[in-house]
Amino acid sequence: MLTRRDLNRALLARQLLLERVPMDPLAALEHLVGLPAQAPNPPYLGLWTRLESFAIEDLSALAASRAAVRLALMCGTVHLVSARDATDLRPLLQPVQGRHLDAAARERLRGADPARVAAAGRELVEQRPYTLKELGAELAGPWPQADPAALAAAVRAAVPLVQVPPHGLWGAVGQSAYTSAEHWLGTAGAPRLTAGELVVRYLRAFGPAAVADMEAWSGLTGLGEIVDGLGSRLVAYRDEDGVELLDLPDAPLPHEDTPAPARYLADFDAVLVSHHDTRRILDDRDRRDVFAVPGVVPGTVLVDGFVRALWQITRRKGVATLVVRPLFQIPTRDVHELTEEGERLLAFAAADATRREVRFNSRW
Numbered sequence: 001m002l003t004r005r006d007l008n009r010a011l012l013a014r015q016l017l018l019e020r021v022p023m024d025p026l027a028a029l030e031h032l033v034g035l036p037a038q039a040p041n042p043p044y045l046g047l048w049t050r051l052e053s054f055a056i057e058d059l060s061a062l063a064a065s066r067a068a069v070r071l072a073l074m075c076g077t078v079h080l081v082s083a084r085d086a087t088d089l090r091p092l093l094q095p096v097q098g099r100h101l102d103a104a105a106r107e108r109l110r111g112a113d114p115a116r117v118a119a120a121g122r123e124l125v126e127q128r129p130y131t132l133k134e135l136g137a138e139l140a141g142p143w144p145q146a147d148p149a150a151l152a153a154a155v156r157a158a159v160p161l162v163q164v165p166p167h168g169l170w171g172a173v174g175q176s177a178y179t180s181a182e183h184w185l186g187t188a189g190a191p192r193l194t195a196g197e198l199v200v201r202y203l204r205a206f207g208p209a210a211v212a213d214m215e216a217w218s219g220l221t222g223l224g225e226i227v228d229g230l231g232s233r234l235v236a237y238r239d240e241d242g243v244e245l246l247d248l249p250d251a252p253l254p255h256e257d258t259p260a261p262a263r264y265l266a267d268f269d270a271v272l273v274s275h276h277d278t279r280r281i282l283d284d285r286d287r288r289d290v291f292a293v294p295g296v297v298p299g300t301v302l303v304d305g306f307v308r309a310l311w312q313i314t315r316r317k318g319v320a321t322l323v324v325r326p327l328f329q330i331p332t333r334d335v336h337e338l339t340e341e342g343e344r345l346l347a348f349a350a351a352d353a354t355r356r357e358v359r360f361n362s363r364w
Contacts, residue, residue, distance in 0.1 A: 002208060002237045002245060005256035007280035008305045013252045014205050015271055016050035017263050017302070023051055025058050026067060026082055033201050034081035034089075036268035036297075037070045040172040041349075043080040045266035045299075048348050056170045056348075063165050070163040071181060072156065075219035075273075076100040078163070083185050088193035090160040090181065096219035101157040108150035112143040114158065121155030122180055129164040129177035132156065195226045200233070200248065208237055208247035212276040243277070260305035262337045264345050268297045272307070282307045286327045303334050311342075313349060320350030322358045335360065 002010075012018045016028065025047050029035065032050075035043040048054050062068035069086050073079045073093050081089065090097075101114065109117070117139060124130060124138055135155060136148030143151060155161070160181035167176045181187070193201075202214055211224045227234065227246060237245045247253075265271065271281055272290065282290060286307060290300060301309035301324060309326045322342045330338070342358040350356055 002239055002253075003256055004240060004280055005305075006253065007208065007239065007245075009254040009256055009258045009260065010208060010252065011206060011271060011280055012260055012302075012305055013254050013258075014207065017271075018254065018258065018260060020050060020052045022053070025051065025054065026062055029068060029080065030082050030085060031205060032270070033205050034073065034079035034085060035266075036270055036273075037078045037080040037168065038268050040168050041170060042266035042268050044170050045264070045345075045349065046269060048345075049263055049265065060169050063168055066185060069181065069184065070168050070176075071160055072097060072100075074217060077268075080168070083187070086160070086162065086181050086185065087187045089198070092193060092195060092198055093218065093220065097157045099219075101153055105150045105153050108147035109143075109154060110145040110147070112146045112151065112154070114154045117143065117146075117151055117154040118158035121152070122159045125155075125159070125161065125179045126183040129179045131175040131177050133175065135178070195220075195223070196230050199223065199226055199230065203234075203246065203248050204251060206270075206274045207251055208245035208253075209275060210243050210245055210277070213274070216276040217270075217274045239277075260302065262334065262341045263302040264311055264341060265300045265302060267299050269300065272297055272300065281305070289327055301338065303330060303338070308334075309338075313346070315350070315353065318354035320346055320353035320356045322346050322356075324358065324360045325363065326360060330360075 015032065028047060028051060035046045037043050044056055044059055047059060067083055068080055069083060070078050070080050071086055071090065073081065073089050076096050120139060120142065121135055124135060130138065132152040136152035139151040140146065140148045161178035162181045162184050163176045164179055164184070166172055167174065199214055202217060203209060206217065211227055214223050215221055234246045235249045237247060239245055272278060283306065290298065290307060290310070299311045300307045301311050303309070308328060308330060309324050311322060311324050314321050314323060322345060324338060324342065339358050343356065346356040
């Protein structure tokens with residue numbers, strides 16, 4: 001049987017959160033199967049908290065050289081992945097994208113054929129990058145009865161749209177502009193990744209896990225059959241509730257007493273949304289505070305491996321303040337460690353500030 005602390009330490013080890021590792025950013029992105037990237041800065045912070053040596057320009061260079069891209073993947077949300085994973089993952093996850101063109105959006109298309117809209121949209125974005133607002137307005141010409149936002153959504157659901165720099169670079173503002181992954185990367189053809197290999201990669205980054213966890217992370221359904229096909233490549237455990245958890249036989253399973261350092265996790269970090277049962281890192285009592293705003297996952301703080309606080313950086317007149325909002329009483333020794341780690345975070349994320357400080361407050 002694996003306890004919740006066993007699962008916690010396994011997740012931290014595989015997410016490179018037990019200790020910072022000497023891994024290059026592109027290799028880390030592929031190990032983690034990408035990083036959530038609904039905003040420009042979180043992937044930078046996600047790599048900073050995991051890697052021994054990481055600078056903002058390291059990731060910006062990957063984006064500028066097209067070695068890493070942002071596009072909608074797991075659960076239809078934007079992720080930063082390697083160019084290779086963009087090519088391999090999107091076809092496997094295409095059913096998830098299609099489901100995001102929901103009944104309401106289809107109704108707003110007012111009879112426009114989604115396939116024809118997608119083909120027209122692909123032609124446009126491969127001529128020059130478009131924002132979704134621009135794309136919808138342009139497509140409203142041939143389909144004047146349809147809602148422009150629904151037209152853009154139809155393209156996004158069918159075409160792998162990648163965000164074109166400078167959006168996605170550190171500190172970027174404004175609307176994202178898109179082109180197709182094939183046009184941006186110059187790649188096409190069959191993916192090299194099977195659904196079974198996707199499960200293996202998920203377990204290497206997030207396991208041990210139940211089939212329900214795999215489906216919660218990916219947005220795919222019917223993965224039980226895929227898991228059955230992996231056969232002896234997987235081993236099985238039980239958690240405290242008797243739920244079957246699957247894993248790779250060579251994946252790390254640290255002892256539950258393995259020390260876990262304080263960590264500041266970026267907004268939308270996948271460790272909080274990568275399992276159907278999130279109790280291996282987030283207590284049920286704290287879910288309401290963490291997920292207070294639908295669709296938003298705030299920056300969180302790990303103490304002894306579990307979410308124990310929220311954080312954000314505020315700026316005023318050249319002063320950058322890291323505000324830590326505890327979800328419960330944090331022991332003094334952990335406050336000292338969080339302060340030191342918070343100062344390192346500020347040195348990275350607010351290097352241009354004239355003064356930097358860490359504060360612990362019960363509210364923002």
